[in-house]
Amino acid sequence: KAGVTQTPRYLIKTRGQQVTLSCSPISGHRSVSWYQQTPGQGLQFLFEYFSETQRNKGNFPGRFSGRQFSNSRSEMNVSTLELGDSALYLCASRSAGGSAYEQYFGPGTRLTVT
Amino acid sequence: GQNIDQPTEMTATEGAIVQINCTYQTSGFNGLFWYQQHAGEAPTFLSYNVLDGLEEKGRFSSFLSRSKGYSYLLLKELQMKDSASYLCAVRTDQTGANNLFFGTGTRLTVIP
Numbered sequence: 001k002a003g004v005t006q007t008p009r010y011l012i013k014t015r016g017q018q019v020t021l022s023c024s025p026i027s028g029h030r031s032v033s034w035y036q037q038t039p040g041q042g043l044q045f046l047f048e049y050f051s052e053t054q055r056n057k058g059n060f061p062g063r064f065s066g067r068q069f070s071n072s073r074s075e076m077n078v079s080t081l082e083l084g085d086s087a088l089y090l091c092a093s094r095s096a097g098g099s100a101y102e103q104y105f106g107p108g109t110r111l112t113v114t
Numbered sequence: 115g116q117n118i119d120q121p122t123e124m125t126a127t128e129g130a131i132v133q134i135n136c137t138y139q140t141s142g143f144n145g146l147f148w149y150q151q152h153a154g155e156a157p158t159f160l161s162y163n164v165l166d167g168l169e170e171k172g173r174f175s176s177f178l179s180r181s182k183g184y185s186y187l188l189l190k191e192l193q194m195k196d197s198a199s200y201l202c203a204v205r206t207d208q209t210g211a212n213n214l215f216f217g218t219g220t221r222l223t224v225i226p
Contacts, residue, residue, distance in 0.1 A: 004156075033213060042218035043157070043201065056213050090156060101145060101205075103214075105156035 002027065004093050004106035012112045018079040021109045025072050025093030031055075032074040033103065034066060037088040046089075049074050078111075086113045116140040118217035120202050125223045126192055134187045134220045136202035147214060148176050148187045149201040157201055160187065189222075197224045
C-alpha cells in the first residue's frame with residue numbers, strides 16, 4: 001500500500017504571494033490532518049478534514065485554509081505569505097475506524113518564504 | 115490549554131538504555147503518543163498509551179501515569195540508528211480524534 005504523498009516537496013515563495021500544497025492520503029483513509037513544523041514551535045496542528053468537511057481547526061490565522069475532495073485528497077492554502085510561514089508542512093492520514101488511533105505522516109513540503 | 119514538557123537534548127551510548135520523559139498538563143486527556151523523527155524525515159509512530167502502565171514493543175517501551183501527567187519512552191540496547199528526535203504528543207477530547215498536541219521533541223544522539 002502506498003504511503004501518504006505530498007507535493008511539492010520543496011517550494012520557495014516571496015512575501016505576499018499565496019501557495020497551495022497537496023496531500024494524497026493512504027488509500028482508504030478518509031481523515032487528513034495538516035501540521036506546521038518549525039524549529040522553535042515544533043509540530044502544531046493546523047486543521048483536520050474528514051469526508052470533505054473541516055472537523056477541527058488549530059490556532060492559526062485565517063490566511064491558512066484547506067479543503068478535501070471526494071477522493072480524500074486534501075489541499076491547504078496559505079495566502080499573503082509572511083516570512084514566519086517558512087516551515088515544514090506535514091499532512092497525516094488515518095483510517096476512520098474506532099481503534100484507528102495511529103496516523104501516518106507524509107514526507108512534508110518544505111516552504112521557504114523570502 | 116495544553117502544555118507538554120520534554121528535555122530538549124539527550125546523549126546516550128550505543129548498547130545502553132535511555133529514558134525520555136514527558137510531562138503534560140491538559141484539560142481532557144484521550145491518549146499519549148510517541149513518535150520518532152529522523153532529521154529531514156516525517157515522524158513515524160512508536161507507541162500509544164491511554165491507560166496507566168507500561169506498553170512494551172521490542173526495544174521500545176512507553177509508560178503512562180495519568181494521575182501524574184507523566185510518560186516516558188524507554189529505549190533499550192541503543193543503536194546508532196536510534197539517533198533522532200522523539201516527540202511526545204497528547205490527544206484531548208477537545209481536539210478530536212486525529213488532532214494531536216505535540217511537545218517540541220527530544221533530540222537523542224547515540225554515540226559509539
